[in-house]
Amino acid sequence: MSEPQTPVPSGLRRALARAERSVTLDAGEAEVLLSARGLADGDPLDRLLTVASRVRDAGLASAGRPGIVTYSRKVFIPLTHLCRDRCHYCTFVTTPGQLRREGRAPFLSPDEVLEIARQGAALGCKEALFTLGDRPEDRWPVAAEWLEAHGFDSTLGYLRAMAIRVLEETGLLPHLNPGVMTWEEVQRLKPVSASMGMMLETTATRLWSERSGPHHGSPDKEPRVRLRVLEDAGRSAVPFTTGVLLGIGETPAERVDAVLRIRAAHSRHGHVQEVIVQNFRAKPRTAMAAHDDLALQEYVAAVAVTRLLLGPRARVQAPPNLSDSTELGLLLRAGVDDWGGVSPLTPDHVNPERPWPHIDTLAALTAESGFTLRERLAAGPRYVLEPEPWLDPRVRPHVAALAGPDGLAVEGRVPAGLPWQEPDEAWTSSGRVDLHVEVDTVGRTADRRSDFDAVYGDWAELRSRTEEARDGSSTALAVGDPEVRAALRRAEVDPAGLSDAQYLALLGADGPDLAALTALADAVRRDVNGDDVTYVVNRNVNFTNVCYTGCRFCAFAQRRTDADAYTLSLSEVGDRVDRAWAAGATEICMQGGIHPDLPGTAYLDLIGEVKRRQPEIHLHAFSPMEIVNAAARTGLSFEDFLLAAKDAGLDSVPGTAAEILDDEVRWVLTKGKLPAATWLEIIGTAHRVGIPTTSTMMYGHVDTPAHWVAHLRTLARQQDETGGFTEFVLLPFVHHNSPIYLAGVARPGPTVRENRAVHAVARLLLHGRIPNVQTSWVKLGDAGTRAVLQGGANDLGGTLMEETISRMAGSENGSLKTIAELEATAAAIGRPARQRTTDYGTPSDERLATARSDAGRQALTLSITPV
Numbered sequence: 001m002s003e004p005q006t007p008v009p010s011g012l013r014r015a016l017a018r019a020e021r022s023v024t025l026d027a028g029e030a031e032v033l034l035s036a037r038g039l040a041d042g043d044p045l046d047r048l049l050t051v052a053s054r055v056r057d058a059g060l061a062s063a064g065r066p067g068i069v070t071y072s073r074k075v076f077i078p079l080t081h082l083c084r085d086r087c088h089y090c091t092f093v094t095t096p097g098q099l100r101r102e103g104r105a106p107f108l109s110p111d112e113v114l115e116i117a118r119q120g121a122a123l124g125c126k127e128a129l130f131t132l133g134d135r136p137e138d139r140w141p142v143a144a145e146w147l148e149a150h151g152f153d154s155t156l157g158y159l160r161a162m163a164i165r166v167l168e169e170t171g172l173l174p175h176l177n178p179g180v181m182t183w184e185e186v187q188r189l190k191p192v193s194a195s196m197g198m199m200l201e202t203t204a205t206r207l208w209s210e211r212s213g214p215h216h217g218s219p220d221k222e223p224r225v226r227l228r229v230l231e232d233a234g235r236s237a238v239p240f241t242t243g244v245l246l247g248i249g250e251t252p253a254e255r256v257d258a259v260l261r262i263r264a265a266h267s268r269h270g271h272v273q274e275v276i277v278q279n280f281r282a283k284p285r286t287a288m289a290a291h292d293d294l295a296l297q298e299y300v301a302a303v304a305v306t307r308l309l310l311g312p313r314a315r316v317q318a319p320p321n322l323s324d325s326t327e328l329g330l331l332l333r334a335g336v337d338d339w340g341g342v343s344p345l346t347p348d349h350v351n352p353e354r355p356w357p358h359i360d361t362l363a364a365l366t367a368e369s370g371f372t373l374r375e376r377l378a379a380g381p382r383y384v385l386e387p388e389p390w391l392d393p394r395v396r397p398h399v400a401a402l403a404g405p406d407g408l409a410v411e412g413r414v415p416a417g418l419p420w421q422e423p424d425e426a427w428t429s430s431g432r433v434d435l436h437v438e439v440d441t442v443g444r445t446a447d448r449r450s451d452f453d454a455v456y457g458d459w460a461e462l463r464s465r466t467e468e469a470r471d472g473s474s475t476a477l478a479v480g481d482p483e484v485r486a487a488l489r490r491a492e493v494d495p496a497g498l499s500d501a502q503y504l505a506l507l508g509a510d511g512p513d514l515a516a517l518t519a520l521a522d523a524v525r526r527d528v529n530g531d532d533v534t535y536v537v538n539r540n541v542n543f544t545n546v547c548y549t550g551c552r553f554c555a556f557a558q559r560r561t562d563a564d565a566y567t568l569s570l571s572e573v574g575d576r577v578d579r580a581w582a583a584g585a586t587e588i589c590m591q592g593g594i595h596p597d598l599p600g601t602a603y604l605d606l607i608g609e610v611k612r613r614q615p616e617i618h619l620h621a622f623s624p625m626e627i628v629n630a631a632a633r634t635g636l637s638f639e640d641f642l643l644a645a646k647d648a649g650l651d652s653v654p655g656t657a658a659e660i661l662d663d664e665v666r667w668v669l670t671k672g673k674l675p676a677a678t679w680l681e682i683i684g685t686a687h688r689v690g691i692p693t694t695s696t697m698m699y700g701h702v703d704t705p706a707h708w709v710a711h712l713r714t715l716a717r718q719q720d721e722t723g724g725f726t727e728f729v730l731l732p733f734v735h736h737n738s739p740i741y742l743a744g745v746a747r748p749g750p751t752v753r754e755n756r757a758v759h760a761v762a763r764l765l766l767h768g769r770i771p772n773v774q775t776s777w778v779k780l781g782d783a784g785t786r787a788v789l790q791g792g793a794n795d796l797g798g799t800l801m802e803e804t805i806s807r808m809a810g811s812e813n814g815s816l817k818t819i820a821e822l823e824a825t826a827a828a829i830g831r832p833a834r835q836r837t838t839d840y841g842t843p844s845d846e847r848l849a850t851a852r853s854d855a856g857r858q859a860l861t862l863s864i865t866p867v
Contacts, residue, residue: 008044012036016044019051019308027256030309034252036301039330045301052304052335059312060337063381065406069332069366070315070376073359073409074127074341075120075172078349079159080107082143083133083179085218088287089248089280092350093133096142106136106146107155113162116346117170121415123344126402127194127378128172130159131349134179134220153637156185160635163192164420167398171415175241175341175378180220183232183675187632190238191392192420194378194399195273197241198233200226203261204254214248214288227261234269235672237389237548239379243276243317246302247294255302259309266314269671271390273380274315274338277303279322283353296327300334307335315380320362321354328362332369338376339366374408381407388559389548389672393596394420421600431546431566479511488516495524495764496716500709503765507705507757514756518791521760528771529794532834533826537819537843537851538587538620538798539580543568543606547593549625550671552740553659553701553733557593567595570605574613580801581614583859584851587798587838588614590621591654600633603641604648611649618838619650620694623657624682628674638685646691652838653686655695655725660703661714668702669740680718687724692839695725695770699758700733700750701740708758712765719769726839727772727795730759730788732779755784756791763792772840777817777825786829796822796833801860818860819851 015029016036025033036044060066083093099106108116117128137144137155152158156178163174173194180198181189189196203223207213215221233240244258259275266272279294307316317338318331342356357365363373377399383390384399384407391399397418404410477484487502498506509517544567547557558565568576577588588610599605603622610619622630622645631641642650659669661676674682686693695715699708719725732755735741735748750758763773774795777785785796801816817825819835826833835851837843843851850856 009035012044016047016051020047025308027253027260030256030259030305031252033305033308034255034298034301036304037297039297045297045304048301048304049330049333049335052307053333055307055312056316056335056337059314062312065374065381065408067371068374068408069337069339069371070374070408071339071359071362072127072175072341072378073123073125073375074129074175074343074378075116075125076341076343076346076349077113077116077128077130077162077166078108079113079130079132079162080136080143080155081133081349082106082136082140084135084139085133085179085220086216087218087221088214088216089283089291090350091283091286091352092131096140106140106143107150107158110162110165114165114169117166117172120343120345121170121172124412124414125343125345126173126375126409126413126415127341128163128166128170128174129177129341129378130163130174131177132159132179156181156189157635160189160192163189167192167395167418167420169417171398171401171417173378173395173398173402173415180225180229181232183236184628184631184638184678184681186229186232186236186238187628188635190236191394191632194391194395195239195241195380195383196233198226198229199245199276199278200230200242200258200262201245202248202250202254203227203258204250207249227265230262230265230272231269231667234265234271235550235667235670237269237550237672238271239273239383239390240271241274241276241317242272243274243278244302244306245278245280246299247280247292248288256305256309259306263310263314266310272314273383274317274340275306275310276317276319276340277306277336278319281322281351281354283351296323296330299323300330303331303334303336319348319351321348321356322351325357325361325365328365329369332366332371339373375411376408377402389550389596429567429569429572430560432564433566433568433572477505477508477510477513479513481505481509481513484509484513484517488513488520491520491764495520495767496769498764500706500713503709503712503761504705506761506764507708507754509757510753514753518756518760521763521792522790524763524767525773525792525794528767531831532794533789533796533829533831534772534794534834534836534840535796535819535822536587536798536836536838537583537585537847538589538838539576539583539585539801541568541573541576541588541590541802543573543590543592544595544598545593546595546597548596549594549673551669551673552671552743553669553698553738553746560595560597567598570609573606574609576802577610577613577617579859579862581617582850582856583799583801583862584847584849584853584856585617585799585801586843586847587618587620589654589798589800590619591623591626591656594625594629598633602633603630604644607645607648607650615649618652620652620654620838621650623654624679625657625674627653627682627686628678638682639689642682642686642689642691646689650691652726653683653691653693655683655693655729658696658711659698660707661711662703662707665703665707668745676714680714683724684718684722687722692724692726694727694729694774695719696729696731697762698731698733700754701735701738701746705754705758708761709765712762716766716769719766725770727774728762728766728770729774729776729797730755730762730793731776734779752784752787755780756787759788760792777822782825785825789826789831790829795836796825799860816860818857 011032015032036048038045081094166172176193176196205223208215208222279299281293282291315338316336317340318336320339366373384403387396483505487505506517545558546560546565631638663676683693697711733749740746772795773793774797775785775788775793799817823833
């Protein structure tokens, strides 16, 4: 007589039935499934594993590798065992005293790093897994002293240098596990690695905040911080490994939440290449030595639920050395399709008590479950086969040398070192190099770039995130509104002294209230600038429109393979500079896309070419996003790059790439662009090293007037701190060809009323800080330009000669204004016009005469013909 089965709770029965019908599970159902137990036929856990196996098998078949389970043949390089965190279960981390007793230095030396890598390469390893503690220099003086003595400013700076040496001298592909990184640090490390990783571990904040929690005292284990790193890696298109650590005190609901947060990040960015489901194992001589290991069936259920939540396309990994060899088949039944990195040389330094299984043994155990074990690379097959934008061009040759046609590793191939930095001759022209002319004469090849949907993301999610925020935000207040009148009375006395609520009231002004606001702003402008309408004779040079930052508002950016893509050679840039000088220009404004294939010296090369051609011309160049790119390519800090650029001849920096300085708005507008804090850091650094900048705001898309006030406040604070802004430039959103507008997310730019109000409020709020308010004739047209010049603006910008960015977006106001046209704009409102230099001085007599000569006028006209 058989024993009676334990009754299955009704909630678990329903959840299992829904999973078996392939119904999408909600968080509650997933939590219930975590309780499944029993491996006999028909038991809840047995049924759960059957479903998980089916989902995994469907994903492998869809990926074109049915029955293939993967692993990475690696060496483990523990760059340092020092860490500023105090995780209660960790045996990887040690102290300086312990290192001294063992005769070890705070960091592996370069020779030690390379010796491990060379031995691994000889054994056919293809991945160099760099693991290290988080920012040990912040806690241990000995770490800071070692780094300084060896010429490095940080642990991550040393990591970057070692990754380059491993690439160049051994050919192993670095997979970097440096813990918590800033967005800027992700940019610096992406060019030297095939992939990166950081375990999310848990989203249970109480395990970090409460004194008894396993992460208490560990600043880098705050879930909010780790989730931010996961997002930043996605925005930066980094193939990323993450995962959960189970059994450290989290609840079932918290386990589900962590997996769902990983799933959400991946759905936004597509960057999570594998999710590790790691079981806690108690280690001796730790605070959690007496804590129970995670029970086997509890662990297996969690793996299976993770597979169901992540779906068939995800790669789910379980560390094979943290389970007994007899249990690996059970993990495969739970939906695992990857064993992670396994080393034939080095131990698992994080779990040294658990040796790796021999690779042949792992292959045999995998085969017993009906699968074939195949070697993969540090970057997953998807990212190997479709390297843009996932793999930096400096790393792609190293990856390609080890990859087969299926994106997996070529078994038995021995890595060999290759140069990391591409040669300088990468500076060649390509594509529609006369697009600045052809966009008006021939037109665009297509309405949008060819990878529109893949790059710009989930439009439904973006629409839902913006509709509520925008609802009612652009409605003008009633004419004669008492709040507006009260704010105007206060502004007459102290233009910059209003509250946020008062500036918001002014932004809603209409009718007579709007007329009163613009009249007041015009009076303030007159007190500061006089009646002169200023302008500069300049030329824009957009040296490339190839860009991979994924800005959803940008119609200018193209992939290298798109029909409208172009890159100018250095000589073509120089020719444009010569033509501008011949037209009487005093300024070159130079910006470009974030092109992945330009040499590391690209920005300094451009400065050199401009100054070689025309030493006296003012070079106003490189947005903060470009400065991030330059610093990442060269390995320099922002300050060191800016100092090098200044020495090379950079005169000032455009404060573009600001959009709206609010990250919630920025992450709707962009994917991989810099956070607001980084924009401010770069601008502040430029000011501190003596490089002035402009400031900007692009408005009228998914933002609200409250964002405009906050943006202006932020600029005012920055000016108080560093004092380097020369002007504020308002940039109305041009919607016609913008992806975010075509997808129905953004509105069609600001209204005429909003343009007038925001220029006027900018004049008031920035009074006493930023003296010049510039209008964009390209975006506003003649009538709009005249209106804002009568409401607070004092500057027309420049002749431009070449304007591709707004024209690609659909602006219909041309690419060039002659001096006569600019002066006619001022005359139409009864004001004198004055030609200025970039810093609002007076050009030399020679420049003034050249700009007005017949030869200068002819050169200006020729500037919009093909070179």
